Amino acid sequence: MSTTLERPALSATRKADVAKDKGTLTRNQVRTGWALLAPALLHSGVFIVIPVVAVLVLSLTDYSFGDTWSWVGFGNYSELFRDVDFLASLWHTVLYAIIVIPISMAISLAVALGLNQKIRGLGFFRTAFYIPTVTATVAVATIWLWIYNPGSGLANGFLSLFGFAPNRWLADPGTALGSLMVVGIWQGLGTKIIIYLAALQGVSRDLLESADIDGANRWQKFRNVTLPALGPVQFFVLITSIVGTFQVFDLVYVMTRGGPGSETRVLVLDIYQNAFQDLKLGYASAETVIMMIVIAVFIGVGRLLQKADTND
């Protein structure tokens, strides 16, 4: 009893002391904290935040590096929707995303599930699947340019073993975009596999075991235990894949420059050419804004799909 009575009195004076001490300490910490944070804030402000705002403003102008420019309202936007090059780029980019994202996510998940089976040589397999990811896209594109070479490339050479007729791959309007997608999928597997693998190791063993006891088969365990547990990670992989596929540029620049015709023209290539070859910065900015909106729509749809999937 007596201790409980004494305690408040004691701690009151103590608290005051500590609070005073803590006050100067905290002030010191706050000052140091902001000082440590300042360079990153300044850097991100100048090189990310201002550009994001600027792109919105620029998109309403006809700025082109010259001294004079004027507001054009939504003129750039209405012009864009009559621009066949832009429409082709938008279509190819969306198509690229819609095909590359689900295929590469499915393959990555399958490989990660395989690697999660306590197999021998995990290090070797992990390295093999990850090496294309650490390799520069320009180097990857250069290698595949040679693989797709119609005369003496590996693709035709390999397929001729099975009696297939040679294909012109990147030079053929019918296969050019598909050929690029193959490389995009091939290069992007590594990161996703690593992330899935790490997530799979966090799936509760207890749940899997109790599913075993309940007599669930492999598919049921995957569908009802593993897949729901991967939810947040799936979303992370989805978002990074959407952002990544919309950024596709190096691959196209090196392998096709958007050709044949404009069969493989993609958004960033179109933006790059409008901005830095035709010097239409306002126009290119409007194009960028549309790209942002499309990415946002994709992420929104992805989120809805995921929600619908976890609810059923």
Place this chain on the structure above:
Amino acid sequence: MTSATLPAVAAAGKPSAFRPGRILLYAGLVIGALLMITPFLWMVLTAFKSELEILKFSWLPGELRWSNFSEAMQTAPFLRYFRNSALIALGETAFTLVVCTTAGYALAKMPLRGGKLMLGYFIVLLLVPFQIILVPLFMIVKSIPLFGGNNILGQGGIGWLNSWWGLIIPLGAAPFFTFLARQFFVSLPDELAQAARVDGLGEFGIFWRIMLPLIKPALITIGVFQIEAAWNGFLWPLMITTSDELRPLQLGLAIFSQNPAEIQWPYLMAGTALATLPMIVLFVFAQKRFIEGMANVGIKG
């Protein structure tokens, strides 16, 4: 005795060794791994071939022409490109380490008002793709005051275009790395800092002498990721460099392969092999760091 133990041994041994599912699994993984590695293998094989040998499809070179590598180095200033890429990678990594570890520490351990908001700010920025900002970023870099003949208002010259500054600073210190550093600092116990405070160490001293050394693995992870990103960068150098003096390797490679009619594939593959090798070696040695880093961001993020 024997009749009782034998079936048990067989039952225990069988699943891991001879189950058909297991064989299928390995077969699938091996085919997948081959699909990943074969293009690189073919790159290396091509690099040793002669101009004549590549006119027809073949796997192995008749002889190993090591001279292709040295000749490739002479057809384009690859050595200079190498040096440029290395300088950019080092500069960017040093800059990133300083800016992102300090910011990450402040976000993780300092009682800042609005700290949560700041963390949210960096996470949102992490999602902004570089391609979105490339047009205005170019304009900002062009109008950095007092550089490249610019006046104090950033007009009249070229700013950081065509300069090491321009190649290194804007793309360094990505929010991704600030976030990554923060994730590592958060897991350190606060008691360490408290004890150091009692010993009279200042706040910056606590960061520099106590906390920073404890996240050495994280520093390596950040370094490895940043080196890879800088080494593999293409679009930004393509936009802001006009002279061969500053061009990095990937840009050199792309220029080398731009004239389809005149491409000398063995040389190009030799150059590509040399350009790829450093990152593959880096990955093989720092594999654990890459994987930890990816897993950390993917799962905790």
